[in-house]
Amino acid sequence: MTILLTNARLIDPQAGTETLGWLQITDGMITEIGNGPAPQNGPEYGGDSFDCGGKYLAPGIVDIGVKVCEPGERHKESYRTAGLAAAAGGITTMVTRPDTSPAIDSPEVLEFVTRRANEAAPVNVRPMAALTKSRDGQEMTEIGFLRDAGAAAFTDCDRVTANPKVFSRALTYAASLGALVIAHVQEPTLSKGAAVTSGKFATLRGLPAVNVMAERMGLDRDIALIEMTKAKYHADQITTARALPALQRAKANGLDITAGVSIHHLTLNELDVADYRTFFKVKPPLRSEDDRIAVVQAVASGLIDIISSMHTPQDEESKRLPFEEAASGAVALETLLPAALSLVHAGHMDLPTLFRALSYNPARRLGLSAGRLTVGAPADLVLFDLNTPFVLDRFKLNSKSKNTPFDGRLMQGKVLATFVNGTQVFPTK
Amino acid sequence: MTSSHTFAGRHLLGIEQLSPADITTILDLADQYVDVNRRADKHSDVLAGLTQINMFFENSTRTQASFELAGKRLGADVMNMAMQASSIKKGETLIDTALTLNAMHPDILVVRHPHSGAVNLLAEKVNCAVLNAGDGPHEHPTQALLDALTIRRAKGRLHRLNIAICGDIAHSRVARSNLMLLGKMENRIRLIGPPTLMPSQIDQFGVEVYDDMRKGLEGVDVVMMLRLQLERMDGGFIPSAREYYHRFGLDAEKLSYAKDDAIIMHPGPMNRGVEIDGTLADDIHRSVIQEQVEMGVAVRMAVMDLLARNLRTARANETKKETYV
Numbered sequence: 001m002t003i004l005l006t007n008a009r010l011i012d013p014q015a016g017t018e019t020l021g022w023l024q025i026t027d028g029m030i031t032e033i034g035n036g037p038a039p040q041n042g043p044e045y046g047g048d049s050f051d052c053g054g055k056y057l058a059p060g061i062v063d064i065g066v067k068v069c070e071p072g073e074r075h076k077e078s079y080r081t082a083g084l085a086a087a088a089g090g091i092t093t094m095v096t097r098p099d100t101s102p103a104i105d106s107p108e109v110l111e112f113v114t115r116r117a118n119e120a121a122p123v124n125v126r127p128m129a130a131l132t133k134s135r136d137g138q139e140m141t142e143i144g145f146l147r148d149a150g151a152a153a154f155t156d157c158d159r160v161t162a163n164p165k166v167f168s169r170a171l172t173y174a175a176s177l178g179a180l181v182i183a184h185v186q187e188p189t190l191s192k193g194a195a196v197t198s199g200k201f202a203t204l205r206g207l208p209a210v211n212v213m214a215e216r217m218g219l220d221r222d223i224a225l226i227e228m229t230k231a232k233y234h235a236d237q238i239t240t241a242r243a244l245p246a247l248q249r250a251k252a253n254g255l256d257i258t259a260g261v262s263i264h265h266l267t268l269n270e271l272d273v274a275d276y277r278t279f280f281k282v283k284p285p286l287r288s289e290d291d292r293i294a295v296v297q298a299v300a301s302g303l304i305d306i307i308s309s310m311h312t313p314q315d316e317e318s319k320r321l322p323f324e325e326a327a328s329g330a331v332a333l334e335t336l337l338p339a340a341l342s343l344v345h346a347g348h349m350d351l352p353t354l355f356r357a358l359s360y361n362p363a364r365r366l367g368l369s370a371g372r373l374t375v376g377a378p379a380d381l382v383l384f385d386l387n388t389p390f391v392l393d394r395f396k397l398n399s400k401s402k403n404t405p406f407d408g409r410l411m412q413g414k415v416l417a418t419f420v421n422g423t424q425v426f427p428t429k
Numbered sequence: 430m431t432s433s434h435t436f437a438g439r440h441l442l443g444i445e446q447l448s449p450a451d452i453t454t455i456l457d458l459a460d461q462y463v464d465v466n467r468r469a470d471k472h473s474d475v476l477a478g479l480t481q482i483n484m485f486f487e488n489s490t491r492t493q494a495s496f497e498l499a500g501k502r503l504g505a506d507v508m509n510m511a512m513q514a515s516s517i518k519k520g521e522t523l524i525d526t527a528l529t530l531n532a533m534h535p536d537i538l539v540v541r542h543p544h545s546g547a548v549n550l551l552a553e554k555v556n557c558a559v560l561n562a563g564d565g566p567h568e569h570p571t572q573a574l575l576d577a578l579t580i581r582r583a584k585g586r587l588h589r590l591n592i593a594i595c596g597d598i599a600h601s602r603v604a605r606s607n608l609m610l611l612g613k614m615e616n617r618i619r620l621i622g623p624p625t626l627m628p629s630q631i632d633q634f635g636v637e638v639y640d641d642m643r644k645g646l647e648g649v650d651v652v653m654m655l656r657l658q659l660e661r662m663d664g665g666f667i668p669s670a671r672e673y674y675h676r677f678g679l680d681a682e683k684l685s686y687a688k689d690d691a692i693i694m695h696p697g698p699m700n701r702g703v704e705i706d707g708t709l710a711d712d713i714h715r716s717v718i719q720e721q722v723e724m725g726v727a728v729r730m731a732v733m734d735l736l737a738r739n740l741r742t743a744r745a746n747e748t749k750k751e752t753y754v
Contacts, residue, residue: 198629198630199629199630200634202628203629203630203631204445204634205545205546205567206545206564206565206566206567206568206605207546207565207567211629275546275549276545276546276549276550320522320524320550321522321523321524322545322546322550323544323545323546324544324545324565
């Protein structure tokens with residue numbers, strides 16, 4: 001089965017280019033790419049042809065850190081709804097989090113999740129597994145078995161493995177298997193109970209706050225442990241300017257370290273919380289505008305490698321509480337790309353740079369062949385319009401939970417079509 | 430004393446939402462209630478027929494008594510609910526509690542809650558006037574208003590004064606509401622306390638910050654002391670109560686740096702010998718602590734009177750709309 005996508009602005013994040021051309025898909029793989037008009041296009045052409053109308057075609061987003069609430073809280077999000085949301089958002093691979101209840105910490109639970117994902121989600125799903133049992137930070141999980149069962153990476157999500165002995169042993173063990181460990185960088189005692197970042201806004205609102213230094217301390221500790229264990233490590237979210245020099249030094253020293261950031265920390269700041277709006281409560285908390293600009297520039301320069309949605313569904317009940325008590329997290333599968341495009345519209349980076357952080361880098365970090373616009377790569381693609389303006393209505397999201405901070409916001413840029421392994425999954429025909 | 434300005438607020442959630450004219454309006458009316466309260470017959474019926482519910486999710490004897498008395502003197506039906514003993518223990522959410530109460534048709538809800546912003550959240554869900562009686566370390570507007578009234582009556586004005594707020598600023602809603610109110614009225618504010626009890630970036634609020642009591646008190650007109658919570662005395666924020674008293678407790682020697690006619694204030698309840706010397710607190714020439722309690726009732730009467738007027742106007746407008754539809 002062959003499909004020809006013509007008249008597309010091809011974004012190649014690997015080469016850093018953006019060219020008008022065409023792309024041929026055969027049996028779910030990219031088999032040919034060329035500039036200008038497609039030579040074999042015409043009535044004599046055997047396969048399906050799809051005119052992209054001069055819109056942008058990029059490798060589909062590989063989103064590390066998606067929370068799907070199976071098992072445990074399917075009323076908040078299922079593989080079906082998350083998958084539909086991902087398809088509508090141009091995400092072709094969801095790398096899902098193990099912070100479910102129970103946690104994904106045994107091959108049996110991982111097998112259940114994989115089966116559910118395959119039967120229900122229209123996009124690729126690569127589940128991650130917990131690093132320690134029940135994410136308690138006490139005993140490591142069966143990293144070998146879990147890896148054999150397909151765990152993409154190992155993480156305790158937003159829980160810091162506070163005991164350095166436990167963490168260093170888990171890192172050492174994971175390193176021997178070549179497994180990637182993803183950690184939340186935060187000094188746990190300093191950040192305990194914090195709802196916002198300390199500063200003028202926190203003081204004005206009288207909310208418990210954490211100093212930005214807690215992130216730097218968390219990162220510094222982990223860097224020392226990576227140096228000790230030679231582990232393959234990814235910091236889930238670097239959100240403060242003060243942590244960036246440490247990251248830069250660790251990379252310069254040749255450690256196997258990468259870092260991510262959530263879309264919310266790139267597009268919102270602490271003042272968005274305004275009058276205790278709990279949809280803006282995320283973990284780590286939103287930062288100052290200075291920090292936001294610093295991390296945006298770090299993404300543009302490549303110091304921060306990966307942008308994630310950090311999709312975290314929460315029902316209305318867990319958000320309709322006083323700010324301190326309200327649950328953290330925001331849904332973001334469908335808003336990731338439009339929000340990220342605002343960084344392009346604002347002139348912070350070009351499209352190939354953006355897709356390096358959304359698609360190419362995360363795929364490469366996980367050893368996936370996706371995330372590239374090259375011959376031989378899977379045809380996981382997103383076609384989008386850079387400029388279509390729209391006002392986001394949270395009740396139109398595919399996710400079961402509607403806790404987006406972007407409700408009512410004017411956004412620019414829309415997904416026109418999403419292909420997974422050469423099959424169009426959005427919009428559904 | 431009457432002003433032409435009318436306070437139009439539906440709720441009193443904080444000082445943040447008030448204009449200087451709002452503040453003056455409230456204080457002017459409170460002045461009148463001070464006179465009423467000093468008469469033998471203190472009763473009026475401006476709140477007659479209205480129901481006031483005091484919902485205290487956090488322990489308070491003084492503030493609750495003050496609100497209860499204020500409501501009763503104005504003729505309202507007052508009910509007290511000790512919330513920490515009831516529904517939240519049974520797992521009911523704040524919003525459900527609010528909706529349950531709302532169904533009983535209260536007119537004024539006085540709320541104290543241990544979490545910042547909880548009163549704002551509650552106000553969104555009920556259709557009566559909500560009065561913030563303290564939410565976490567966020568705001569305590571009636572305390573700031575009663576402090577302002579006390580200062581205005583003692584000093585004859587509420588502007589261009591040097592005012593020192595001393596002690597645990599970080600955990601104090603009284604400090605936040607006061608620095609907002611006194612700042613709006615164009616006073617010069619100094620905050621004095623150990624740096625561990627100062628909130629972050631407080632220097633950006635247009636105040637001067639001191640960690641030396643003597644320097645901070647130099648030439649001030651008003652000395653406002655804050656209560657140091659017992660749970661903060663155990664070495665977490667300060668080394669000990671006695672070291673705190675030595676460095677930050679108000680005694681005659683430290684007070685001598687302030688102006689000769691400087692007044693001493695304290696929101697109560699006091700820890701004698703921790704943040705303030707007992708004799709100084711009782712000095713009728715300097716201490717206005719008892720006046721603060723008296724002003725508290727008057728200010729709360731004024732606020733509830735104004736909120737009830739706005740509530741009645743709003744309801745009358747709604748009825749009119751219904752009639753003409």
